[in-house]
Amino acid sequence: MSMSISLKKTCNVLVALFCLGTVGIAQTTQAPRHVAVHAGHLLDVKTGKLLADQTLVIEDGKIISVGATAEAKIPADAVRIDLPSATVLPGLIDAHTHLTMDPKFGYEELGISVPREALTGAKNARLTLLAGFTTVRNVGASGFSDIALRDAINAGDVPGPRMVASGPALGITGGHCDNNLLPYEYHAVGDGVADGIAGVQHKVRENIKYGADVIKICATGGVLSKGDDPQASQYTLEEMKAIVADAHRLGRKVAAHAHGAQGILWASEAGVDSIEHGSYIDDAAIAEMKKNGTYLVATLYLGDWFLENAERNHVPEFYLTKAKTVMAAARKNISHAFASGVKVAFGTDAAVYPHGLNAHEFAVMVKLGLTPLQAIQAATVNAADLLGWSGKVGSLEPGAWADMVAVDGDPVKDVTTLERVKFVMKGGDVVKNEYGK
Ligand SMILES: [Zn+2]
Structure with missing residues (x-):
């Protein structure tokens, strides 16, 4: 410390070029802090x-x-x-966030540019860190805004948690991770849309090329997407096997958004590392996940907040109808999955509700059957294991x-x-x- 200060003082009386070099040396020889x-x-x-x-x-x-x-x-x-x-x-570790997004639903989402998303991310990264979440796995963002945010945090430009970031989520044409709000003539396509074996291989490689630490896929339909069924499988087993093979070979884990039981089963069979949401998880899917060691990242508190605040947040009817059905079913099925002993990592889907409220998830996990210690482990040692960061975070x-x-x-x-x-x-x-x- 003292060495760097004296070098800086010396710099004041020396020419700029020499000083730049000196500061560089000072940083590498700084005393341990x-x-x-x-x-x-x-x-x-x-x-x-x-x-x-x-x-x-x-x-x-x-x-x-x-x-x-x-x-x-x-x-x-x-x-x-x-x-x-x-x-x-x-x-704490949140294994399912969308830092670059805020609670805006349906057609309101269309007016948000990628640069605006990045700035939203800077705001939410700070809020998340202040709430005690020092690491997040961010699973889905437009235009690699999450990768830019991760890099800005690592460079010290903006405060925020450590980020494991996915870039755009992979999904089928017309699926949960496509953009289905506009008619054909607008040709709107989600950044991560990829179909068929060759298509998904290309998309996995492209995401990694532009900085993805983890691959996020949409295995089934979702709630906050127009015209698709949360229970229907979207990617085939073969497509998911191709995604996992490429991702794992290139050193990336795979997170699969999956509500329907068949999609959960197929995703686990294909070798994904975690099932996100898991709303219609059944005994066959639970058995497959236990066999493969697949983590369940149930995102539960969002149901409470979303239904309470739907009107104020202009949630369109085509989302709300699905939300009421899926969120009620999820409570029952996730509680059964917890009791059956699947591996659990903590995740919130923050963005569906305001960032910074992430820790509200703990009480819901406990209400559905985990002990408080198990819920804390889900957000520390278990999530660290899921991220591949055991021994670095979570303990x-x-x-x-x-x-x-x-x-x-x-x-x-x-x-x-x-x-x-x-x-x-x-x-x-x-x-x-x-x-x-
Ligand atoms: Zn999500």
């Missing part, structure tokens, strides 16, 4: 144990030690953060990024405390601290 966080309580999300009086030591944005405060070796230069009355746990252990949140009370007793996150740290930087120090 240390932070020590003292937690009154720390939740071990793997065991559910609430540990008292713990200290985490952070170096250059990563955790180097965690343990009893009395035994912590805190470097002399460490910035100290004291949270004696709080419970600290890993930064507070040496080597992980220093991403953490703090709340009042014990979230294992009252999971709604996660709706009121008071402290957020991402990569060792304090993003929010309502505890005052």
Whole structure:
């Protein structure tokens, strides 16, 4: 630290060209930056144990030690953060967001340009981070606006969570991920539309070319799309096998939007890594998912918000009719899937409701049968596993990024405390601290 300051001072009296070079050297030889966080309580999300009086030591944005405060070796230069009355746990992970979108439904969506989407994303990235979600998997955006947002966050240009981003979702012509609002003469086509084996292979490769970390597909119809049936399969088993083969070979996981039971079964059989929504999941689909280790990312709180606010948000009748049927069925079927022991990762579909309310999902998961600890694990260790980032996010252990949140009370007793996150740290930087120090 001191070295870089003295170099900067020297720069003031030297020519600009030389200084640019010097600053470059200063950045690479900077002393490690240390932070020590003292937690009154720390939740071990793997065991559910609430540990008292713990200290985490952070170096250059990563955790180097965690343990009893009395035994912590805190470097002399460490910035100290004291949270004696709080419970600290890993930064939360939302495996299903659409940061570049807001609750706008039907024909209102058509007036939004790709650059406008990107700016909406900058707003929502900040809100999501402040709500305690330090990592998201963003599954579907227009024009690679999500990739631009991810890169802007990584460059430090805008605040936001770490993003695993998909680019446009793949879907069949006329399917949930196409644009079906306009008549033929407008020739409106969703960015991710691809049909047939060769078509989907090309689209997977194109998405990866333009920066996709994960591949999102629409296996069945959806709720917020015109003229299609949520229960009907859209991609064939063969198309999905081709998508998964290319994605996995190129090092990307696959997330499948699927409501209908057959589409869930086929997507799992094809080898996708997660089923999104899963509204009509049945015993055959549950068995297939358990056999293949497919995660279920049920997005449930959106049903409450959407139906309560439909009128105010000008939701068209052709969405609302589907929503009422699908959302009621989903509650029953997802509850059965939870009880049957499928692997669960936390996801919200934020964008269907305002970003920042993501943590409201926890209470619904608990209402449908998960324990609070299981719901927290879904948003930490499980989601990290689904993203392929185990050991980096979702747990507070040496080597992980220093991403953490703090709340009042014990979230294992009252999971709604996660709706009121008071402290957020991402990569060792304090993003929010309502505890005052
Ligand atoms: Zn979605």
